Each structure stands twice: as structure tokens, then as C-alpha cells.
Amino acid sequence: MATTPLPDKMTAIAITEPGGPLVLKPERRDVPTPGTGEILVRVRAAGVNRPDVFQRKGAYPPPKGASDLPGLEVAGEVAALGAGATRWRIGDAVAALTPGGGYAEYAIVHESNALPIPHGFTFTEAAAIPETFFTVWHNVFQRGGLKPGETFLVHGGSSGIGTTAIQLASAFGSYVFATAGSPEKCDACLKLGADRAINYREEDFVRVVKDATDGKGVNVILDMVGGDYVDRNYDAAAIEGRIVQIATLGGPKASADFSKVMVKRLTHTGSTLRPRTVAFKGEIAAELEAKVWPLLATRKIAPVMDMIFPLKEAWRAHERMEEGDHVGKIVLDVA
Structure with a gap:
């Protein structure tokens, strides 16, 4: 040819x-x-x-x-x-x-x-x-170890990463929570397969996930915010929960109660691709x-x-x- x-x-x-x-x-x-x-x-x-x-x-x-x-x-x-x-x-x-x-x-x-x-x-x-699917696959499923039947929370649910994470986690059998900053963005998350969309400007995501899981919290959290979300993620996580950090749009430094990591046996990891x-x-x-x-x-x-x-x-x-x-x-x- x-x-x-x-x-x-x-x-x-x-x-x-x-x-x-x-x-x-x-x-x-x-x-x-x-x-x-x-x-x-x-x-x-x-x-x-x-x-x-x-x-x-x-x-x-x-x-x-x-x-x-x-x-x-x-x-x-x-x-x-x-x-x-x-x-x-x-x-x-x-x-x-x-x-x-x-x-x-x-x-x-x-x-x-x-x-x-x-x-x-x-x-x-x-x-x-490529970028979002490679990132989500590695951080949610390989590093975070999300399994069918587990609960999953993604922050920034309407972003490229968020929309990908919602779809993949839902397709592989997880109950999905997503945070977003407007009713329209929350609706978009729900249409993609999120079971519960949380408008972070109006609701406390920690309280929402705790209420929805009978106080247990979520198994895996994908976070691109950092900052004051770090300590709140520890509150929202279940025993043996895994928090995966992929960005720090809210700031790279945080004040957190690390006793929660020990008491809940949490894993807080992160990566760049x-x-x-x-x-x-x-x-x-x-x-x-x-x-x-x-x-x-x-x-x-x-x-x-x-x-x-x-x-x-x-x-x-x-x-x-x-x-x-x-x-x-x-x-x-x-x-």
C-alpha cells in the first residue's frame, strides 16, 4: 500500500x-x-x-x-x-x-x-x-483495590476523571457516591451511574455517606482536592478504607487527625501517572x-x-x- x-x-x-x-x-x-x-x-x-x-x-x-x-x-x-x-x-x-x-x-x-x-x-x-481511563484504572482498581459490592466515593464527579470513575466503578458493581458543585453537575453524575450525588456547596459529604451506609463509611475514596478534605476523607472512610490522592487542587498541605488512620486501619496512598x-x-x-x-x-x-x-x-x-x-x-x- x-x-x-x-x-x-x-x-x-x-x-x-x-x-x-x-x-x-x-x-x-x-x-x-x-x-x-x-x-x-x-x-x-x-x-x-x-x-x-x-x-x-x-x-x-x-x-x-x-x-x-x-x-x-x-x-x-x-x-x-x-x-x-x-x-x-x-x-x-x-x-x-x-x-x-x-x-x-x-x-x-x-x-x-x-x-x-x-x-x-x-x-x-x-x-x-487515554489519560482519564489509565489514571482511574490504576488509582481506583489497582492502587485502591475497589471490588464489586464495595462503596466508592469520587470527588469532582463531573470532571473528566470523575465521569470516568463513576462509569467504571458502577460498571464493575460498586455503589457510587460523587461530589459536585451544582445541581446540574450532580444530575450529570447521576445519569452516568452514580447512586448518590452530593452537592458539596449545600451538603456535608461525610454526613451523607455515613447516613447512606449506616455509619460504616465508604471503602474507597478517589480525591483530587486535598487540603481540608484529607481529614474529612478519614471521617468518611470505612474500616480498612483506602484513600487515593491524585491531585491537591485544594492545597497540598493539610491538618489531619492521624489517629483515625490507626483506629480505622486506613490506607492513604497516591500517585502521578x-x-x-x-x-x-x-x-x-x-x-x-x-x-x-x-x-x-x-x-x-x-x-x-x-x-x-x-x-x-x-x-x-x-x-x-x-x-x-x-x-x-x-x-x-x-x-
């Missing part, structure tokens, strides 16, 4: 200096060359995530060896193969997790960190999958393909789409995220 020659240059969105959304500007860059075990993806869509915002502000530098461009997830077609890359063929449609570089017309990913686009999904839908090894991410990808991709293929679950912006208007996507009104995923249309 004849292939179209690759261009030498591409359009990418660079962070010109640390700052607000308007520091994101299009520029011409060389098309990258895939290394051993890597593939070059002709990006058709790229997901926008909170770490991109932190990187833009200068608070989340890319790991060593990664592109300085923002963008942790892409969907598109395989355009070139690096040495030893055998899983994919030129032209295959993939959704992939990247260590950076997604806000561009071409991006490099390791072949093990790419997955086939589920049947019937558009590129923009597929680009909304971006700096982890290619092999580690490849293991998550393999589990997702085996256990979650069949649910996506039948649309039993799907990413919740908020808004789609053209690549050159990435600054608008960042404004949308920072306004905090979005429900689900914000995506850039690169095609």
Missing part, C-alpha cells in the same frame, strides 16, 4: 512562557522521528487535562526526555514506525497516552502505550479516553484492553464530551477548564 510522504514541519501549540492561557501559541516545529519501539501518530484530536494547565503555568515540568509541548493523550493514525515497533501498521487508528507533545499534528508514543480506537468512536471521542515508565503504562494499557475496551466497544461506557476546540485555539480550551463549568472532557480537534 502506498503511503503519503511525511512532511518535514508541523503545527504545534507551544508554551511561550509560564502564564495564562494566552501564552499557548501555534508555531512550526520539526516532525519528530520515532525511536526504538515507538510510533509516530498523525494526531487528529488531543485531550486537554488539568496537568496541561499546571505545565502551562510552570508548575508541572515534563519528565526527562519528553516533549516540551503540552498534551498527554491523542487519537489518530499511525504514520511511521520506529525500529522494532511491530504491534501496529501504517494507517492503524489508535488512541494513545503520551508523556507530552499531544498538542501537535504529529506525536511520538511508545507502541505499548497505544490502544485501538473502539469501534464506532470518532477521533475526538477517542482522544478523550506522567513520570511512570513506559513499561508500567504498557501494563495498564494491557489491562484496559482486556477489561475495559469491551465495555467501550458496546458503549456501555463512553467518555463524556464537554467542548471541542480547534488546535490553534488551545488557549480557549484552557480557559474553559479553568472556569470550572465543564462536565467531562475538553478536546482539541487537530484534523
Whole structure:
């Protein structure tokens, strides 16, 4: 099959200096060359995530060896193969997790960190999958050990992470609580499968989960808030409960009563995904393909789409995220 020659240059969105959304500007860059075990993806869509915002502000530098461009997830077609890359063929449609570089017309990913686009999904839908699904699978099911029949609480239920966590926890048989900041966002959580949505501006999530569980509390909590939520999470957790920290939007420091950890035999853990090894991410990808991709293929679950912006208007996507009104995923249309 004849292939179209690759261009030498591409359009990418660079962070010109640390700052607000308007520091994101299009520029011409060389098309990258895939290394051993890597593939070059002709990006058709790229997901926008909170770490991109932190990187833009200068608070989340890319790991060593990664592109300085923002963008942790892409969907598109395989355009070139690096040495030893055998899983994919030129032209295959993939959704992939990247260590950076997604806000561009071409991006490099390791072949093990790419997955086939589920049947019937558009590129923009597929680009909304990798970052949140990898993150939720590892933190809720691997690190948090959520099991069917257990209770689960996710903070920020209307976010990309939250909407994914609600759907997966519900699909795998858990009773799901979700916090959100408005009646509309709470309704969105309920429609996705949450059994109880808690408007944190009007209700105390500790009291709600305690009342709903006959005082037992929840088995697993996924928290991206931190701050004063830490001690409240300890109150809301059940005996042998597991709290998994994936962000600290409410502040990285907290005052907490650690005797609760001892009395309840709690586990408070946390992780960041971006700096982890290619092999580690490849293991998550393999589990997702085996256990979650069949649910996506039948649309039993799907990413919740908020808004789609053209690549050159990435600054608008960042404004949308920072306004905090979005429900689900914000995506850039690169095609």
C-alpha cells in the first residue's frame, strides 16, 4: 500500500512562557522521528487535562526526555514506525497516552502505550479516553483495590476523571457516591451511574455517606482536592478504607487527625501517572484492553464530551477548564 510522504514541519501549540492561557501559541516545529519501539501518530484530536494547565503555568515540568509541548493523550493514525515497533501498521487508528507533545499534528508514543480506537468512536471521542481511563484504572482498581459490592466515593464527579470513575466503578458493581458543585453537575453524575450525588456547596459529604451506609463509611475514596478534605476523607472512610490522592487542587498541605488512620486501619496512598515508565503504562494499557475496551466497544461506557476546540485555539480550551463549568472532557480537534 502506498503511503503519503511525511512532511518535514508541523503545527504545534507551544508554551511561550509560564502564564495564562494566552501564552499557548501555534508555531512550526520539526516532525519528530520515532525511536526504538515507538510510533509516530498523525494526531487528529488531543485531550486537554488539568496537568496541561499546571505545565502551562510552570508548575508541572515534563519528565526527562519528553516533549516540551503540552498534551498527554491523542487519537489518530499511525504514520511511521520506529525500529522494532511491530504491534501496529501504517494507517492503524489508535488512541494513545503520551508523556507530552499531544498538542501537535504529529506525536511520538511508545507502541505499548497505544490502544485501538473502539469501534464506532470518532477521533475526538477517542482522544478523550487515554489519560482519564489509565489514571482511574490504576488509582481506583489497582492502587485502591475497589471490588464489586464495595462503596466508592469520587470527588469532582463531573470532571473528566470523575465521569470516568463513576462509569467504571458502577460498571464493575460498586455503589457510587460523587461530589459536585451544582445541581446540574450532580444530575450529570447521576445519569452516568452514580447512586448518590452530593452537592458539596449545600451538603456535608461525610454526613451523607455515613447516613447512606449506616455509619460504616465508604471503602474507597478517589480525591483530587486535598487540603481540608484529607481529614474529612478519614471521617468518611470505612474500616480498612483506602484513600487515593491524585491531585491537591485544594492545597497540598493539610491538618489531619492521624489517629483515625490507626483506629480505622486506613490506607492513604497516591500517585502521578506522567513520570511512570513506559513499561508500567504498557501494563495498564494491557489491562484496559482486556477489561475495559469491551465495555467501550458496546458503549456501555463512553467518555463524556464537554467542548471541542480547534488546535490553534488551545488557549480557549484552557480557559474553559479553568472556569470550572465543564462536565467531562475538553478536546482539541487537530484534523
